[in-house]
Amino acid sequence: MSCHEHVIDQLRDAGVRLTPQRALVLDVVYHSEGHLTADEVYEQVRVQSPYVDLSTVYRNLVFLRQQGLIGELRLEGQPARFEAVRSGMEHHHAVCTACGCMVEVGHCDLAGLEATLLSKYGFRLEPIHLTLSGLCQQCAASA
Amino acid sequence: MSCHEHVIDQLRDAGVRLTPQRALVLDVVYHSEGHLTADEVYEQVRVQSPYVDLSTVYRNLVFLRQQGLIGELRLEGQPARFEAVRSGMEHHHAVCTACGCMVEVGHCDLAGLEATLLSKYGFRLEPIHLTLSGLCQQCAASA
DNA sequence: ATTGCAGATGCAAATTTTTGCAGAAGCAAT
DNA sequence: ATTGCTTCTGCAAAAATTTGCATCTGCAAT
Structure with a gap:
């Protein structure tokens, strides 16, 4: 049906219900290259299914985020933006507070933090998306 | 005047205007032990100065967050909650996705990540607050 | 195929957060 | 003390996000 059965399987295995609305939201986000706002997802969803409600889109975005998808x-x-989390390509974003540019940071770059959290606090970090703040190379240089 | 002149000095040095409203918002957050919502800050502010607007509180919360204060x-x-960042005690929060409990994570625990970001991407991480997600020790054990 | 039920949806309304704009006020220079 | 420039504020309205509730539906068990 679509190009991400594996994701759908992951949901089924987790014992969650796969409604058409949920599948659509997933589809839209996974078929988009960029970072969509909730409203953009909503519009895309409505192209295919005009009676889906905006609140349903929001609820599913929250849900899929909690699932790490x-x-x-x-x-x-x-406003908040959403993007697909493709297995093996989990990443975060470092945003420059000066110029607003973004750097993708692999989740693997957090391996050290992950280990620290586990040994020091017994806390298991999950690869949920993070937005980090700081200065990019250029802005740091010119400051 | 208050117990955080150093913070106020920091603002002055940054060349920003110190309005009574801004000082009040700062005061309220710094005098509170817990984590306040914008609305709670607003209520506290209005105790001392009844004509301050909620939007001003929001604008100052955003501003002070950007300053790292x-x-x-x-x-x-x-809703979002806010807390003072006390110098030398910068920290983040790791929140359990199962039980909702929170662990305080020192900013120093991110030293490794900070170094990685700098060497790999030239990005200078700032100690802006992060909310990390994962499983606490107990929930991880019982899963 | 039918049934039962936990979880999902649509709708309307509330809550939270942001924004545009005209007037007010901090602060540096005079 | 006054002036000028720029930023900040209050107000009103918009935009973004969440919630309550009655109904509906996926799906596991029969």
Whole structure:
């Protein structure tokens, strides 16, 4: 039916219900290259199924984020954005507070933190998307 | 005037205007032990100065967060909460996705990540508050 | 195929957060 | 003390996100 049966299987295995609305939201996010706002997802969903409600889209975005299937990106001064989390390519974003540019940071770069959290606090970090703040190379240089 | 002149000095040095409203918001957050929602800050502020607007509180919370003077905590299913960032005690929160409990994680625990970001991407991580997700020791054990 | 029920949806309304704009006020220079 | 420039504020309205509730539906068991 679509190009991500594995994801759907993952949901089934988790014992969650696969409704058409949920599948659509998943589809839209996974077929998009960029980072979509909730409203953009909503519009895309409605192209295919005009009676889906915006609140359903929001609920599913929250749900899929909790499942680790999509990442939520919070940039300064704009609504939240969502993107697919493709297995093996989990990543986070480092955003420059000066120029707003973004760097993708592999989840593997957090391996050290993951180990520290586990040994020091017994806490198992999950690969849920993070938005890190700081200065990019250029802005740091010119400061 | 208050117990955090150093913070106020920090603002002055940054060349920003110190309005009574801004000082009040800072005061309220710094005098509170817990994590306040924007609305709670607003109520506290209005005790001392009844004509301050909620939007001003929001604008100052955003501003102070950008300055790294307060931390913003986003917990599942509740409005954002804010807390003072006390120098030398910068920390983040690791939240259990199963039971909702929270662990404080020192910013120093991110030293490794900080180094990786710098060497690999030239990115200078700032000690802006993060909300990490995962499983606490107990929930991980019983899973 | 039918049934039972936990979980999902649509709708309407509430809550939370952000924004536009005109007037007010901090602060550096005079 | 006054001036000028720029930023900040209050107000009103919009936008973004969440919630309550009655109904509906996926899916596991029969």
